[in-house]
Amino acid sequence: MKHLMTTLSGLALAGAMTTAGAAEITVGGKDYTEQLILSSMTEQYLDALGHDVTMRDGMGSTILRQAQENGQVDLYWEYTGTSLMVYNNISESLSREATYERVKELDAQKGIVWLSPSEANNTYALAMREEDVEERGIETLDDLADAVNDGEDLTLGLDAEFYARDDGWRPLQKAYDFKVQRSDIVRMDTGLIYSALRDGDVDVGMVYSTDGRVPAFDFQILEDNRGFFPAYALTPVVRQETLDATPELAEQMSILSELLDDDTISELNSRVDVERETIEDVAESFLQDNELL
Template sequence: MRLQRYLTHLGLASALLVGTAHASELTVGGKNYTEQLILSSMTSQYLDDLGYDIEKRDGMGSSVLRQAQENGQVDLYWEYTGTSLIVYNDIDETLSADATYERVKALDADKGIIWLEPSAANNTYALAMRDDTAEEMGIETLDDLSQAINEDKSLTFGLDTEFYSRKDGWRPLQQAYEFRVGRDDIVRMDTGLIYSALRDGNVDVGLVFSTDGRVPAFDFRVLEDSRDFFPAYSLTPVVREDVLETNPQLAEQLNTLSGLLDDQTMAALNARVDVERETIERVAESFLEKHDLI
């Protein structure tokens, strides 16, 4: 790894000799929850150590971040294939993980956005319950949940604002599973607060991310998506085409980072922040140090 890192540095130095000072200036974006904040910090530290001049702009909503990239205000960030498929490209087909990646790669290339190599991390949306509650009610799948709702079982839901209005979110999910929840039974809150609200019994069902470390730490049961409503959400670096043309070595550098990420790795990193209360910057830094990337 150290030899690879040396050669990567050498390649970057050569590229900069024939480029311009502006070629090394990159804006790294990120969304507004733990996993994305870790990734934006990790990517910024990694690229900074490689010699780029980095500006980090994280904490954004999905649509705002995507628009910022299309407008040239953000050069690169980590996106999820399913989000691009449904939210940005209005595709509602049920596709495999590989087909989802290939479709968004082709569609976004027409918009000047390049998808690099996907990681093995698939951070899909999910609904979860406290394990003891789910066991008591006999709920293991979203079909089971639908049946309970349609039998007038009293359940409250914790959802974030973005999921409530997404095209792969709450309303289409209710249609797919043939249930309806009244507004009085829905509590909208920040993503991070859902986990503590579910743990503490303030809601019965909560929106979670499958790679969030609080899911096992708080003993949640993730309900099986028995009708395959959610597409694959493969975590992938996306970069503006003109940025890659100016910095051709950047693709290999980001692909190196992508190759180190999977579900277990992201869950562990997320747990260090959300459960063990380490700082995002330190968690990102220690990961890079472990893999000899800084």
């Protein structure tokens, strides 16, 4: 019902804006399924509203952020926790709401505006195969730390970005007081981690909490029982200069934000990664289903 009401109000708003504020907008995106879906969805949606849209997706987080700060990207979907810890170097633990307000305030000083957040929270996580969780008795990150410290033989699959991030692997080990030997860590592309974990090539893998392959491959996310990871509320961010020139973007993007939550994002991701639909088709059908195309 919420989605229906949002869509109906969105239809009227989007229709009224179709020609009024058409502008040249460069939409950016990161280099994994969820972000590729979102950038395609945003491109198709804004194009239907009459904007002249250019897409620059498939970028790393830091490179994409720099591109926005430098004016090469106008709009993309970011995660509040990433801005808090990676771009603004804030390590304190904050609530979801406080994280949003803090990054909104800090990034405003850099000419970046955080628009309406969605209900989707795509946090980093470590996962294991469900049968291994039951067999080894590892359900939380504290359990994992204890197993490592007790010398249990575990191989971990991590991607390069998580391995190096300020909210990633090294500070996670510090927070949970354990140390995995480099020889027990396999660094690989994000997408390969899921198949490696499924096939038993690694015992623990870095995953995204809204990735559709987590339930599809019978993975269990290990509980972050010490609350290490901040909230990663999925939110459109736009350059202040772009928003000043096209103020209706705020309300146009809020229509999409209100349609996105964890279950919706997970389903969209699964359609690409598990059912093998194309990025563009999934994005287009989502917009059509919500009568935004």
